[in-house]
Every structure is written in C-alpha cells, then in structure tokens.
Amino acid sequence: MPDAGPGLPLFHQLRELSVEFELSRGAFARLHGLHPTDLRALIQLLDAGRAGHRATPGWLGDQLTLNSAGTTTLIDRLERLGHVQRVRDTRDRRKVFLEVTPAAVDLGWSFFGPLIDASVAAMAAFTPAELDTARRFLAAMISTAAAQRATAAGSPAR
Amino acid sequence: MPDAGPGLPLFHQLRELSVEFELSRGAFARLHGLHPTDLRALIQLLDAGRAGHRATPGWLGDQLTLNSAGTTTLIDRLERLGHVQRVRDTRDRRKVFLEVTPAAVDLGWSFFGPLIDASVAAMAAFTPAELDTARRFLAAMISTAAAQRATAAGSPAR
DNA sequence: AACGATAATCTCGTTCAGCGAGAGAAAGGA
DNA sequence: TCCTTTCTCTCGCTGAACGAGATTATCGTT
Numbered sequence: 001m002p003d004a005g006p007g008l009p010l011f012h013q014l015r016e017l018s019v020e021f022e023l024s025r026g027a028f029a030r031l032h033g034l035h036p037t038d039l040r041a042l043i044q045l046l047d048a049g050r051a052g053h054r055a056t057p058g059w060l061g062d063q064l065t066l067n068s069a070g071t072t073t074l075i076d077r078l079e080r081l082g083h084v085q086r087v088r089d090t091r092d093r094r095k096v097f098l099e100v101t102p103a104a105v106d107l108g109w110s111f112f113g114p115l116i117d118a119s120v121a122a123m124a125a126f127t128p129a130e131l132d133t134a135r136r137f138l139a140a141m142i143s144t145a146a147a148q149r150a151t152a153a154g155s156p157a158r
Numbered sequence: 159m160p161d162a163g164p165g166l167p168l169f170h171q172l173r174e175l176s177v178e179f180e181l182s183r184g185a186f187a188r189l190h191g192l193h194p195t196d197l198r199a200l201i202q203l204l205d206a207g208r209a210g211h212r213a214t215p216g217w218l219g220d221q222l223t224l225n226s227a228g229t230t231t232l233i234d235r236l237e238r239l240g241h242v243q244r245v246r247d248t249r250d251r252r253k254v255f256l257e258v259t260p261a262a263v264d265l266g267w268s269f270f271g272p273l274i275d276a277s278v279a280a281m282a283a284f285t286p287a288e289l290d291t292a293r294r295f296l297a298a299m300i301s302t303a304a305a306q307r308a309t310a311a312g313s314p315a316r
Numbered sequence: 317a318a319c320g321a322t323a324a325t326c327t328c329g330t331t332c333a334g335c336g337a338g339a340g341a342a343a344g345g346a
Numbered sequence: 347t348c349c350t351t352t353c354t355c356t357c358g359c360t361g362a363a364c365g366a367g368a369t370t371a372t373c374g375t376t
Binding site for chain 1: 352353355356357
C-alpha cells in the first residue's frame with residue numbers, strides 16, 4: 001500500500017479528471033445516439049486528420065483495442081451514420097482509408113468546442129508561468145502513466 | 159471553432175491523460191478477466207468505502223449510468239467472482255448494501271499501487287509550489303468539465 | 317389498521333457490440 | 347511461379363446492457 005504523502009490527493013485529481021472527461025463523452029454520445037466506442041473512434045479519426053495521418057481500419061482497431069471483426073462492425077456503423085467513408089487505396093488495394101465527413105467534423109466541434117471554450121476561459125485565471133507548470137506536470141503524468149501501462153502489460157500483475 | 163491560443167495544447171494534454179488512464183484500466187481489466195465496467199464498478203466501490211459511504215445497487219448504477227437490470231447483472235458478476243457481497247439492510251429491507259471483499263481490495267491496490275508509486279516518484283521533480291499550482295489547475299479543469307457536462311445534458315448540442 | 321403511492325431491487329426477453337476463427341484478396345519475396 | 351505475409355471482411359456466437367414489468371418493503375393518509 002503506497003505512501004499517503006501529498007502526492008495522493010493530486011493522483012486522485014488526475015483520476016477524477018479522467019472520469020469526468022469520460023462521462024462527458026458518454027453523455028454526448030448518448031445524446032447523439034452514438035455508442036461510446038463510436039465517439040472514441042471519431043475522436044481518433046479527427047486527431048489523425050489533424051496530424052495529417054490517413055487512418056485505416058487496422059490502425060483504428062489498434063487505437064481502440066478492437067479486433068478486426070469488431071473494427072469492421074464499427075466502421076459499418078459509422079459509415080451508415082454518414083460519419084465516415086471507406087476509400088480504397090489505389091497503390092495497395094488491400095488497404096482502405098477512412099475519411100471523416102464534414103458532418104462528423106461539425107459533430108466533433110459541437111462536442112469539444114464548448115468544452116475547449118470553457119477550459120480556455122478557466123485557464124485565464126492562471127499566469128503564463130503557472131500554465132507552463134501545468135503543462136510540464138501533465139506531460140510528466142502522461143508519460144508516467146504510459147510507461148506504467150507498457151510495463152504492466154508484460155508482467156503478471158503482482 | 160474555438161481559438162487556437164495557448165490553451166489548446168493544454169486541453170489536448172487533458173484529453174490525452176484521460177485516454178491514458180482509460181487504456182490503463184482496460185489493459186488491467188483484460189489481464190484479470192474483468193470487463194471494463196467491472197473495474198469501473200470496483201473503483202467506485204473502493205472510493206465509496208474510503209469515503210465511508212455504504213454503496214447500494216441503485217447508487218452504483220447511477221455512478222456508472224447503468225439501468226437497474228444492467229446493474230443487477232453487473233453485481234451478479236462481481237459477486238460470482240468473489241469481489242462483492244450483497245448484504246441486506248436490516249432497517250430498510252428493500253435496500254442491499256454492497257461490500258467489497260478483501261480480495262477485491264487487494265486487486266484494487268495491485269492496479270493503483272504501481273501507478274501511484276510511479277506518479278508520486280515523478281512528482282518529486284516538482285517543487286511544492288509547483289505541485290500546488292498543479293493541484294489548483296486540476297481542480298479548475300475538473301469543475302469546468304463537470305459544469306460543462308451539467309449544462310450540455312440539458313441543452314440540445316449546438 | 318388498511319390503503320394506495322413510492323422506492324429499491326430483481327426477472328424476463330431481447331438487442332446488438334465485440335470476439336474467435338477463418339476466408340478472400342492483394343502485395344512482396346525466394 | 348509459389349509461398350508467406352498483410353489487410354480487410356464474413357460468419358456464428360457470447361454476453362453486456364436495455365426496456366418493461368414483477369416483487370417486496372416502506373411510508374404517509376385517512
């Protein structure tokens with residue numbers, strides 16, 4: 001049982017934040033008749049688009065930890081809803097690219113827009129130096145969690 | 159489309175953190191033959207226990223946004239796995255209290271323990287003042303997200 | 317007391333997301 | 347050319363979660 005030092009409250013906040021974001025996604029998904037997975041997929045696809053990465057079913061399945069069958073069903077669903085289009089690669093015709101429709105982009109903004117606006121507004125209460133501290137802190141916590149996950153995956157839980 | 163000021167990168171970090179935590183839970187759940195929902199439930203129950211709150215099926219269902227049928231199935235599952243016990247309230251015999259077994263507490267620590275240890279270690283790179291800034295920042299973001307979720311639930315997404 | 321209204325949980329039948337196994341189709345070496 | 351690998355999809359199935367409603371207990375009225 002780890003220490004009960006000053007780090008624990010901070011850790012609980014990280015958890016709480018994570019839960020809060022997850023609940024937001026769930027609520028939004030329900031509101032729009034999407035499954036949580038559908039929204040997660042859409043977010044991944046929008047991120048990929050922003051990063052200039054062309055998403056494929058295999059890549060998407062990896063991101064969401066779905067197997068290929070589940071991924072196909074997911075994409076069928078998104079395609080039927082008009083959020084995504086399958087486009088065959090002309091070079092490697094085994095591949096399929098996933099292209100997000102403008103309607104889905106709008107949907108994405110309707111989810112993140114207000115949340116971003118509110119967050120940015122709340123950040124105004126902090127000095128640039130403080131925000132930089134927050135940025136460094138978050139970066140540290142993200143990489144810690146990622147590292148932890150990487151090691152835990154290999155070792156049998158203690 | 160919201161501004162692209164200095165707040166956006168920070169916002170993306172919040173999102174990323176949330177995803178990272180979720181993936182950690184998923185990986186741990188898979189490793190132990192639990193469903194993501196089961197682990198979420200266990201975490202809620204452990205939190206309730208720490209807070210001195212006696213959990214009931216109805217309360218748990220609310221936390222996880224499950225309906226009563228789903229909640230019953232979930233508790234059946236957890237009970238079968240030996241993580242939870244149903245205990246009838248002697249005062250109001252309609253109520254059932256959910257008690258977490260020691261084995262489940264251990265399981266919870268085996269998940270959070272290493273993560274907490276690693277996080278606390280990473281926090282050592284920050285000064286107490288910086289950690290306090292992080293604490294205030296997280297608190298602000300949590301309440302912002304919560305407020306956003308509360309308003310969005312009522313209004314039709316723009 | 318006896319009654320209806322309300323609350324907490326559970327049962328039943330159903331739907332559909334995601335899984336495992338494997339098929340098909342295209343690419344890339346030997 | 348053949349064999350292996352890669353990428354996606356099809357099929358059949360399991361079981362998580364849902365909607366509707368039954369069951370049991372409590373509480374406020376009259």
